[in-house]
Amino acid sequence: MAWKLDAAEAGFRQEVRDFLDQALTPELRTAGRRCSGIFSDYDDGIRWHRILAQRGWSVPSWPVEHGGTGWTPMQHYIFASELAQADAPPLAPNSTRMVAPVIIAFGTGAQKQRWLPGIRNGDDYWAQGYSEPQAGSDLASLQCRAVRDGEHYVINGTKIWTTHAHWSNRMFCLVRTASGGKAQQGISFLCFDLDLPGITVRPIVSISGDHELNQVFFDDVRVPVSSLLGEENQGWAIAKYLLAHERGHAWAPLLRARLRRLREAARAAWPHSDADEARDMALRLAEADCAIDAVEALELQALRAQVQGEPPGIRPSMGKVLGSELRQRLTELGIEIAGRYAAVNLPLADSLQGELPVPEEAVFSMSAYLNDRAASIYAGSNEVQRNLIAAHLLRG
């Protein structure tokens, strides 16, 4: 369904569209369409980020004094929707939406000065050091250790699922600086460069055949004490603040864009729309469409609440469960529309065409299906989110 926009909002939408018409090149749109996971290929993603930075739109949700746009929540929503509909390469969340909000909330003046400009203009690219092989859903049991030694912390241990660590020059990392007591106590939040001696990055190839994930090893890595964000041993509060931001983003804009592609693919698959199969699929796509309306309505409600200064409460957990599962549902429809070509394992490239062509959308559909199995695992598994929602309800 279409949301009613007032004149100012409609004008803003036109401004975004005009910008995209000239700034979002066909190559970037192709890159956006071929992004089957959460992260664009590094080159395309950072190129697009830098173009947005020149326009002043790379970090719209930041406070204005650090380079944010001061938009209304509805403007943010319009912006995200227009980018998704235009097939813009998705922007990596690690720097702009994960570490930056905590630097803004917990960092010193010097730290903000040191880290925020590089994120805003796209010179820096951050990796997230949260999970460990033995600390996933139970994040607080993390064991990667940092020991104070004069003006340095010395880090030993490992982090896993560090998306794009092989492209990143900086990392934010949860480390254990004290033991004994509750697991949540004794955790600190460090930010440092990834080219330091003693850091090794091991690639992890995913079931889609893509290399986005890594494991990072620390062997006596010395980082200056100025790497510490907030207080020593008080990092758990920062970690949770960041997770709420990670989970709190809007899902509906991308879901709508994906649905539009599914409809195009279905029209190509069944040129005769009265075929039984076409009618069955149309009904299932309509069901997904209505489900997106419902997710979107909840997200717009959350935006309004945010303007009125209400705390996010349990909304980020609800959004994560509903958004990620609907995203997965769309990929299930995608492989069904793709039919037998969904089985083909070829790189998404212009070479799919040629004399005996293989439809690119079909090959994409399976990459998306496989990659999006992670959506119910990352950023706090959906089992954990449901526990949080239930606990919230039962607290009354």
Next chain:
Amino acid sequence: MTTDTLQAEREHTLAMLVDSLSRYLGERFDLDQRLRSLAEATDAPPAFWSGLARELGLLGAALPEAQGGLGGGMAVHLAVMQTLGGALAGEPYLSSIVIGAGLLQRQPGVFSAALLADAVEGRAVLAFAHAEPEGRDERAAVRTRLVRDAEGYEIDGHKAVVHAAPWATHLIVSARSSGEPGDAEGLSLIVVERDAPGVQLRPYALRDGTRAAELRLERVRVPAEALLGREGEALPQIEQALDEATLAVCAEAVGVLRRLLADTLDYVRQRKQFGVAIASFQVLQHRLADMHMALAQAEALTQAVLEAVDGTADERARAVSSAKVAVARACRAVGQGAVQLHGGMGMTEELAIGHYFRRATLIESQFGPAAWHLRRVARLEAQQV
């Protein structure tokens, strides 16, 4: 011999067959070896294939005794496919033996007898070139043309995602000498040598690691003897071959899903979070229970349908579709559940389950997704009224 002892003897033979196959695969074909041999198998079957044919001699076990087999029929195919599924090794047994040899064994004549003998001894590998780019899953949606002339036949057309074609020596091609795509009449089956002039392949890997190809047939000349059965009357044979193949992948799925469930049970027992094994969390226990029930139904129904394969074509179609629906649901429930319960590790190439999950995902839609089979059940039920 009484029927009971005959039955007991058959079951004994089948058990020995499965046992020797399992041992062979276990000893010579672990996951790393499988990946290596598949990576190398660009234009010939993977290394394990010759062992199946020559050392185990099991490729002909399903054939009637009169054709040099053990007379095991579909029961053998299901047992073999389930075992191969457990080792992710279903192809090219599925294409060359279940479909290829299945089609040939029902054809009289010297030509098909000779090719059948080559196939069960592993000298020939067959691929079934039937589906077309625009055809979806309707079995009569064939556009490829077949023209008869004084010297034989000429074929022109485009076949889509032909499984095992890069490994094949021969293609069994469906083609139309009359009518329009979708018409039941006018379809024929004909054998084409894969390297015949006018046959163009675009080979590629599939997500399960096997290989397939797009196929262009351009003025391909074939001798008249290569026609299987009567010209224009092949649809019933095609239907039977595809129903048997569908049931075979149902059995393969049972092997694949058992492994996924077993690995998941192991994982949740040993993985600790919050100081306890994650198997102790009720929400995960319920998911495991659902996975198990989906698999149990798929397995039971696949075996039950075995008896319906010899019934009328409609009975067979109805039963096979039901099994495929149960299997597709089980592939999704067990496959997605296995990945979810493995957490991030389930998303990687580093454990076996990622590989099994992809095979399960491809089986879901192979020979028609659940929605196609549901429509077929609805159509058949409507005819009953």
